[in-house]
Amino acid sequence: MTIELERTYSPEMHHSHRDVTGGWLRPAVFGAMDGLVSNFALIAGVVGASGPGRGAVLAGFAGLVAGACSMAAGEYTSVKSQTELMRAEIAVERRELARNPEGERAELAALYRSRGLEPELAEQVAAGLSADPEQALRVHVREELGVDPDDLPSPKLAAVSSFCAFSAGALVPLVPFFFGASGLALAVVLSVLALFGFGSVVAHLTARPWWVGGLRQLVLGVGAAAVTFGIGHLLGVAVS
Template identity: 40%
Template structure:
């Protein structure tokens, strides 16, 4: 009798691009809406508000792409350096590296004899891979992917940044500000819920965290806009 295949779904496979995408979407929503709210609160014209929003979207998406690529590339450089160092250590002191691997398995609960058998089997297959995984914690699932992270961050930023533009459909003044804030809060709630669902966590706390953080940012920039309008006007 053939047993049905057991399937498991874990979030580690999505950790790299998910982190970048959630960060990008939240930044796009919060930074662009805050920029638009601040400019609108200053009494600027609709054209000025729209121009500021588009400039913020473009600059933000490019900045996220570049920043994510640089930071994840630095992580990839560390992984490459670790691999080169481990390869050199294996070539210089294979016996010591083998004992180190045995010690790792013993600390995880295996008896000495079984730990040696496991270390022997894994070393015969791919000693470098065994040390990278069990000594340093580097796996294929956690490998740094700069291009993937950069694309996810930039595209999600752009999508998130488009949400506050819904408010531009309202007439200038209080109605426009209200619609921008409402659309942004809804977008933040959706982004927070999607991020939590994709990560496999409960929805309420991550969603509230995202919404409250965005509201605080909009409130501060709106205050700055009002004070600037008062001072300059």
């Protein structure tokens, strides 16, 4: 009878979740869109100022290299600093657990009482979790700092993701010039398609309507390029 009840009421996995804590998605998305929008706008500004030609290609290539290196360095420094701060706070929690384990156990029990557990049950749960110092550390860090000590962001992963993504995005408006294009039309077409397509993919990954993400990114990217082209054209006329 007991075995039958266990079979009947055993927990089931009805669904799975995607990894939302990894350190690759944000820098990759930000890097690709930044590369596409900034280089598209840069090339448009140069063309607006001096017309299509070798100058636009050189400016676009310089923007790709400089932007990719800047993004990688910025992401590495940002994530490295964040991770170092997390490790320092984890070390503080480790020392506190070693110095005052009873106080930390009481703190954990109070936390579970505040979340609705009966006092006796909260004490039992806290005592059980505190029996293993490493397990207790993980629980305290998750509850107090909101991070997983076993899955801290990787600075190298963030930097590589940013570099590659920015380069891929920045390359899009340059492609037509590599194949002999002399005007901005093909670069505009490719960039518009890439903006809408990439925005749609990101929206799909984040469970939002694909067309909303595509249109949003399209409006932002085209708006940035239009403003830059206009400023470049005005400056080009003023200089000439």
